[in-house]
Amino acid sequence: MKKEIYVVGAALLSDNRILAAKRKNNRTLGGMWEFPGGKIKENETPQAALKRELEEEFSDKIIIGPQAAVTASYEYSFGRVHLTVYYAKLLTQNFKLVAHSQIRWVRPSELRSLEWPPADLPIIEKITQTDLRRVNFDD
Numbered sequence: 001m002k003k004e005i006y007v008v009g010a011a012l013l014s015d016n017r018i019l020a021a022k023r024k025n026n027r028t029l030g031g032m033w034e035f036p037g038g039k040i041k042e043n044e045t046p047q048a049a050l051k052r053e054l055e056e057e058f059s060d061k062i063i064i065g066p067q068a069a070v071t072a073s074y075e076y077s078f079g080r081v082h083l084t085v086y087y088a089k090l091l092t093q094n095f096k097l098v099a100h101s102q103i104r105w106v107r108p109s110e111l112r113s114l115e116w117p118p119a120d121l122p123i124i125e126k127i128t129q130t131d132l133r134r135v136n137f138d139d
Contacts, residue, residue, distance in 0.1 A: 003079030008046040009035030009120075010054060010088040011068045016132050017105040020114055024101045028078065033114040035085050035123075036100070046084050059094040065137040069126035074119035083119045085127075087135045108132065 012019035012035075021036045023029055038053035040046055047064050054062050065087035073082045095103060106114070108128045116124060 002075060005079045005081045006040045006046075007038060007081060007083050008040055008050045008053070009037035009083060009085040009123075010050055010062060010064075011035050011085050011123075011127060012062070012088050012090055013065075013132055013135060014090070014105060017107055018111065018127065018132075020104050020106050020111070021097075021100040022102045022104075024099060027099060029076075029117045031115070032117050034117060034120060036103075037085075038099075047086065050086060050088065054088075057098045057100070059092075059096040061091040062088045063091060063137055064088050065135055068130070069123040072119050072122045074117070076118075081117075081119045083123065085120075085123045087132075087137075089137060 019036065020033045022033050023031060025031050036054060036057055037050055038057065040049040050064060051062060054060050068085040068087050071082055071084040073080060111124045111128060
């Protein structure tokens, strides 16, 4: 039976662009682009995990908005990943890269030009069909 892995990512928005982060080559799925985030710990909400992961990976704080797309699942050799992505905005911009070799702000139309893990692809499709100016961060 495959390991079930629950992860969360941030589609960070700024000026109608999204932050893509390239995983370091020595990590699982190294060299691929992703939405920054990470594993959800037991008894942790996806939103709490996302805030914790962005603090750990970038030393940054965020505001979390709505979920960007339905949770996507994909079976890799190392386990079945369940990925939930939320729109988010940065409150700080330290970008102290821990898990990533580089970051890049891209337009939604440019997302498909980067190499993403298969679990991310249905979420990217949804984001490219979304008017990012209409993403609401009000409570």
